[in-house]
Amino acid sequence: DTGLITLDDGYANTGSAKSAITFIDGEKGILRYRGVPIEDLAERSSFIETAELLIFGELPDEEERADFRSLLTENSALHRDMRKHFDGFPVNAHPMSILSAMVNALQAHDIPEHRFTDENGFREAAASLLAKTRTIAAASYKSHIGQPIAYPRYDLPYAENFLHMMFSVPYRDYEATPEVAHALNMFLVLHADHEQNCSTSTVRMVASSGANLYASVSAGINALWGPLHGGANMGVIDMLEHIHEGSWTAKQYVDRAKDKHSGVKLMGFGHRVYRNFDPRARILKEAAHNLLDAMHIDDPLLDIAREVEQAALADDYFASRQLYPNVDFYSGIILRAIGIPLDMFTVLFAIGRTPGWIAHWKEVADDPRQRINRPRQVYVGPNLSQWVPRAER
Numbered sequence: 301d302t303g304l305i306t307l308d309d310g311y312a313n314t315g316s317a318k319s320a321i322t323f324i325d326g327e328k329g330i331l332r333y334r335g336v337p338i339e340d341l342a343e344r345s346s347f348i349e350t351a352e353l354l355i356f357g358e359l360p361d362e363e364e365r366a367d368f369r370s371l372l373t374e375n376s377a378l379h380r381d382m383r384k385h386f387d388g389f390p391v392n393a394h395p396m397s398i399l400s401a402m403v404n405a406l407q408a409h410d411i412p413e414h415r416f417t418d419e420n421g422f423r424e425a426a427a428s429l430l431a432k433t434r435t436i437a438a439a440s441y442k443s444h445i446g447q448p449i450a451y452p453r454y455d456l457p458y459a460e461n462f463l464h465m466m467f468s469v470p471y472r473d474y475e476a477t478p479e480v481a482h483a484l485n486m487f488l489v490l491h492a493d494h495e496q497n498c499s500t501s502t503v504r505m506v507a508s509s510g511a512n513l514y515a516s517v518s519a520g521i522n523a524l525w526g527p528l529h530g531g532a533n534m535g536v537i538d539m540l541e542h543i544h545e546g547s548w549t550a551k552q553y554v555d556r557a558k559d560k561h562s563g564v565k566l567m568g569f570g571h572r573v574y575r576n577f578d579p580r581a582r583i584l585k586e587a588a589h590n591l592l593d594a595m596h597i598d599d600p601l602l603d604i605a606r607e608v609e610q611a612a613l614a615d616d617y618f619a620s621r622q623l624y625p626n627v628d629f630y631s632g633i634i635l636r637a638i639g640i641p642l643d644m645f646t647v648l649f650a651i652g653r654t655p656g657w658i659a660h661w662k663e664v665a666d667d668p669r670q671r672i673n674r675p676r677q678v679y680v681g682p683n684l685s686q687w688v689p690r691a692e693r
């Protein structure tokens with residue numbers, strides 16, 4: 301009798317939700333965005349087309365696609381005053397701290413009142429946030445390495461434009477190869493939404509109080525940063541490099557991860573919902589192999605990742621707990637091959653997840669029955685206690 305309210309009594313204040321955006325079947329390894337299988341989207345849709353599916357509920361036709369592309373272009377530059385914030389961050393500031401702070405600052409620079417009340421205003425705000433997270437991420441990298449910021453090109457698709465903004469220098473434009481562009485686009489599509497994960501639930505929690513889109517997404521970025529959530533893609537590379545440096549063999553590392561007292565987890569393994577394979581991990585494993593082949597890169601970490609996976613899947617500890625590779629296990633291999641620096645890996649996850657956060661914010665904001673989330677608790681603290689004057693304590 302903890303007073304938990306079920307879904308039938310309006311939206312539970314337990315943090316559970318009714319949603320029409322993403323469907324997961326953890327037993328069967330099924331993931332669908334608005335009913336469309338992730339396998340089809342990863343191979344055949346652009347990231348922005350996938351974002352429009354998640355945010356507006358269906359795949360865009362040519363006219364809708366052209367209209368949204370224009371909105372992205374018109375909204376990709378930062379307000380001049382936003383640039384001053386970059387100068388305030390220390391050079392070694394983590395890019396996730398910059399991203400969450402700058403998205404939060406958008407409330408001050410980028411929020412004409414109409415944006416959140418009518419459909420056109422929301423379309424523009426959604427385009428603005430999708431475009432600006434990419435601009436902020438690339439600009440934070442350029443500021444970190446002391447290079448001039450590269451402005452977006454208006455002839456490039458989203459993924460290629462991000463790579464241009466990351467790697468172009470005044471004397472030479474970066475041109476992504478088709479294989480690299482496809483791999484990054486697939487990475488972003490596969491990260492675009494995942495129903496009620498920690499960071500998306502955070503966005504919904506903040507949205508339930510009536511907070512605006514930027515405030516809610518900034519909170520989601522901070523939740524994603526945690527090492528058990530979006531930070532795991534960096535943890536996987538650290539783990540693989542640890543093994544590569546010869547500290548332990550793959551099998552020895554897997555054995556340590558079974559020991560609760562070791563403080564070691566198999567990063568990129570396990571999932572609260574998938575009790576079988578994570579469909580995204582399957583796609584990313586093949587994409588990593590194909591990209592390294594196409595780029596003629598022989599990355600020992602890919603071989604080590606395969607050894608770790610084989611050793612874990614052959615071990616009853618992991619099989620009995622239904623622990624399999626998740627989205628983070630192979631994604632870092634792709635980002636490494638593209639040349640994304642390690643401390644930007646979770647930023648790439650955040651850029652990918654932005655459409656999902658926008659879609660969930662809108663679902664909460666639009667629902668007339670939505671109530672402020674107010675989880676209850678089971679109280680385990682002290683019984684009634686008397687107040688005692690300090691001299692007698």
Ligand code: SDX
Pocket residue numbers: 493494496497498527528529530532557558560564565566567568569570571572573621623626627628
């Ligand atoms: C993401 O929710 C989402 O959808 C998230 C995400 C998304 O798209 O938004 O999919 C993205 O966050 C993927 C997960 C990335 N994190 C990691 O790879 C970090 C390593 N994984 C674990 O920390 C863990 O598996 C979680 C956090 C992913 C899931 O944690 P759970 O569901 O709370 O599982 P648990 O901690 O209850 O573990 C159950 C058992 C425990 O052992 P016992 O107490 O039963 O003896 O499995 C063990 C755990 O010790 N276990 C692991 C393990 N994961 C679970 N043991 C070793 N290594 C691991 N990775």
